[in-house]
Amino acid sequence: MNVTMKDIARRVGVSVVTVSRALNDKPDIDANTKQRILDTARQLNYWPNILARRLRAKTTRTIGIVIPDMRDPVFAEILFGCSKTARDRGYQVIVSMLFKRGYDVDEELEAIQTLIGKRVDGLLLQPEHEDRRYIEALNNCPVPYVLMNRKPEGLACSFVTHDHRKGACCAARHLLQRGRKRLLFLVRFPTTSSVLARIEGVKRAMAEYGSRAVEAEFEACGDTLTEAYAKARSILERESRPDAILAWEDIMALGVCRAVLDAGLEIPGDVAVVGYNDIELAAFNSPPLTTVRQKISEIGEQAAGVLLDTLEGSTNGAERILIEPELIVRRTT
Amino acid sequence: MNVTMKDIARRVGVSVVTVSRALNDKPDIDANTKQRILDTARQLNYWPNILARRLRAKTTRTIGIVIPDMRDPVFAEILFGCSKTARDRGYQVIVSMLFKRGYDVDEELEAIQTLIGKRVDGLLLQPEHEDRRYIEALNNCPVPYVLMNRKPEGLACSFVTHDHRKGACCAARHLLQRGRKRLLFLVRFPTTSSVLARIEGVKRAMAEYGSRAVEAEFEACGDTLTEAYAKARSILERESRPDAILAWEDIMALGVCRAVLDAGLEIPGDVAVVGYNDIELAAFNSPPLTTVRQKISEIGEQAAGVLLDTLEGSTNGAERILIEPELIVRRTT
DNA sequence: CTGAAAGCGCTAACAA
DNA sequence: TTGTTAGCGCTTTCAG
Numbered sequence: 001m002n003v004t005m006k007d008i009a010r011r012v013g014v015s016v017v018t019v020s021r022a023l024n025d026k027p028d029i030d031a032n033t034k035q036r037i038l039d040t041a042r043q044l045n046y047w048p049n050i051l052a053r054r055l056r057a058k059t060t061r062t063i064g065i066v067i068p069d070m071r072d073p074v075f076a077e078i079l080f081g082c083s084k085t086a087r088d089r090g091y092q093v094i095v096s097m098l099f100k101r102g103y104d105v106d107e108e109l110e111a112i113q114t115l116i117g118k119r120v121d122g123l124l125l126q127p128e129h130e131d132r133r134y135i136e137a138l139n140n141c142p143v144p145y146v147l148m149n150r151k152p153e154g155l156a157c158s159f160v161t162h163d164h165r166k167g168a169c170c171a172a173r174h175l176l177q178r179g180r181k182r183l184l185f186l187v188r189f190p191t192t193s194s195v196l197a198r199i200e201g202v203k204r205a206m207a208e209y210g211s212r213a214v215e216a217e218f219e220a221c222g223d224t225l226t227e228a229y230a231k232a233r234s235i236l237e238r239e240s241r242p243d244a245i246l247a248w249e250d251i252m253a254l255g256v257c258r259a260v261l262d263a264g265l266e267i268p269g270d271v272a273v274v275g276y277n278d279i280e281l282a283a284f285n286s287p288p289l290t291t292v293r294q295k296i297s298e299i300g301e302q303a304a305g306v307l308l309d310t311l312e313g314s315t316n317g318a319e320r321i322l323i324e325p326e327l328i329v330r331r332t333t
Numbered sequence: 334m335n336v337t338m339k340d341i342a343r344r345v346g347v348s349v350v351t352v353s354r355a356l357n358d359k360p361d362i363d364a365n366t367k368q369r370i371l372d373t374a375r376q377l378n379y380w381p382n383i384l385a386r387r388l389r390a391k392t393t394r395t396i397g398i399v400i401p402d403m404r405d406p407v408f409a410e411i412l413f414g415c416s417k418t419a420r421d422r423g424y425q426v427i428v429s430m431l432f433k434r435g436y437d438v439d440e441e442l443e444a445i446q447t448l449i450g451k452r453v454d455g456l457l458l459q460p461e462h463e464d465r466r467y468i469e470a471l472n473n474c475p476v477p478y479v480l481m482n483r484k485p486e487g488l489a490c491s492f493v494t495h496d497h498r499k500g501a502c503c504a505a506r507h508l509l510q511r512g513r514k515r516l517l518f519l520v521r522f523p524t525t526s527s528v529l530a531r532i533e534g535v536k537r538a539m540a541e542y543g544s545r546a547v548e549a550e551f552e553a554c555g556d557t558l559t560e561a562y563a564k565a566r567s568i569l570e571r572e573s574r575p576d577a578i579l580a581w582e583d584i585m586a587l588g589v590c591r592a593v594l595d596a597g598l599e600i601p602g603d604v605a606v607v608g609y610n611d612i613e614l615a616a617f618n619s620p621p622l623t624t625v626r627q628k629i630s631e632i633g634e635q636a637a638g639v640l641l642d643t644l645e646g647s648t649n650g651a652e653r654i655l656i657e658p659e660l661i662v663r664r665t666t
Numbered sequence: 667c668t669g670a671a672a673g674c675g676c677t678a679a680c681a682a
Numbered sequence: 683t684t685g686t687t688a689g690c691g692c693t694t695t696c697a698g
Binding site: 047050053054071076077079080083094095116118119136144211224225229234251254255280281285286 | 335378380381382383384385387388403404406409410412417418420427428430432446447448449451452473475490508537557558559584588592613614617651665
């Protein structure tokens with residue numbers, strides 16, 4: 001059914017090895033036979049079997065990527081960044097997407113296992129889980145790996161992530177400097193190390209101001225516009241409402257803004273709003289959204305860079321890279 | 334370096350075949366030996382080599398997917414839909430992303446070639462190109478394939494796409510019914526069969542109204558908020574401006590809305606605006622956006638369904654599925 | 667219940 | 683310049 005080198009060899013009247021040499025542009029082959037082989041290959045519509053080739057080779061020049069749900073723009077951007085870098089440096093990528101978002105450690109472990117089974121040279125992971133089982137599984141992973149967008153506790157591996165702690169700290173400090181007293185932070189669910197890092201960042205800013213004078217609350221919220229809107233509406237109806245709301249994500253912040261306006265309140269007069277990511281829409285919102293910019297594609301690019309450097313032996317220690325946030329002050333604060 | 338079945342066999346004192354039987358849950362094996370094998374496998378940290386396994390098998394239960402740029406939400410959604418369906422039906426997927434968006438046929442052909450080399454059982458394609466070389470290459474593709482989101486001229490293959498023609502026609506007809514006379518349609522670039530289909534749809538609606546009374550123009554525009562905004566601003570400054578603007582995409586429509594407002598005009602009083610896709614933000618816009626809803630994930634799901642049905646022999650003719658649009662009338666028209 | 671032999675498609679090492 | 687031999691890790695077939 002599928003045409004192989006053997007078929008070409010038979011047709012041309014040479015051995016399989018000669019065919020291999022012709023197809024792979026090896027030296028030591030007569031220009032004439034080579035041409036004949038190439039011609040019949042095309043004629044027969046031959047496609048080399050990459051599986052077989054890789055089975056022989058010690059290295060596959062392929063890296064595996066595990067990513068939760070690429071419909072999330074942040075993940076899509078990370079994926080793009082690392083895939084492109086890998087490709088530019090001559091590696092193929094195999095992407096494994098997770099479907100049961102946020103709950104199934106087994107799915108995540110299975111994805112890793114499958115990738116290893118495909119004999120990837122290394123792994124780029126954007127974990128949704130950071131519990132014991134996951135860490136443990138990683139500990140006897142037979143190939144190098146780099147974590148993206150997460151900074152796990154107690155795992156001495158390479159990672160590249162945005163500095164969530166610093167970003168959230170800047171945002172909170174900015175609000176406090178402008179006289180806000182009661183902050184409310186809408187964090188995403190499920191909780192990951194990036195969530196914890198941002199919470200820590202806010203707390204740090206609070207500490208600088210003395211925790212008696214100011215206060216901060218944290219509430220989990222789904223990461224859609226609709227959910228953020230609903231949540232914000234209910235928060236604003238409470239007897240003592242916050243005078244500043246930080247959202248996990250710009251899209252959520254847009255929902256919050258709308259909720260504030262719909263409640264008959266003013267931005268930033270009554271309630272200040274801060275987003276995160278600086279998506280294109282942030283600047284177009286009315287009022288334009290104050291937010292923290294993170295260079296997402298850089299996470300992927302650098303992670304791929306670290307992994308490939310490791311594979312090529314130009315680095316060996318665990319690289320731990322934090323990418324700097326940037327506060328973009330617009331008109332919601 | 335990498336532990337194989339041979340290592341386990343040696344350790345337990347059985348043959349490789351027995352190990353294979355144990356690992357694959359085959360019958361005809363002593364429960365006791367099986368357990369010992371399983372234990373040592375775990376102990377040795379064994380990972381089956383999928384490459385080798387597939388090399389033997391006639392089928393890989395894997396499908397290949399080629400998609401332009403998954404940062405585009407539409408593509409991400411399609412990808413999600415087809416990956417999930419494939420997975421649910423017991424197939425693995427290999428995704429190949431394109432980077433040089435819109436221009437490089439070679440990149441697209443190479444992606445297909447690599448996938449075939451990996452011996453995927455079938456292909457799901459979302460082409461950016463529909464020129465002769467591409468069609469030709471597809472014509473001697475050795476595995477079944479289904480096109481997603483495109484409806485190519487003169488290629489008798491299966492495809493699943495949204496009915497762009499009908500969607501655009503509904504939108505245009507709706508505008509004409511409400512008395513609009515001068516439509517302007519901002520289409521995406523590069524041009525694909527879906528672009529052509531929508532243009533055709535608008536023209537058809539125009540024809541129904543008699544082309545003397547009304548007119549329609551078409552202009553290409555980048556698919557970002559910023560580009561759409563800039564384009565709309567310049568359009569509105571022309572001496573004879575349109576009284577309705579259709580955008581390729583909701584995000585672009587949001588930019589158009591903002592441009593209209595910033596120009597001191599009213600929506601829909603002076604200019605009506607229609608988007609496409611019905612993203613979450615559409616309903617939250619002010620004024621809420623009239624748009625055409627397309628069930629994007631269904632494209633992926635159905636495409637995967639058709640392909641797998643073909644692979645499993647339950648269908649053989651070329652399936653040609655058009656997914657129905659739905660006009661969502663809100664307050665911009 | 668278990669093992670020996672063969673082969674998937676390809677390439678590296680050696681020999682002619 | 684070309685071919686022979688061997689083997690990557692696994693599974694299928696058939697014999698014990």
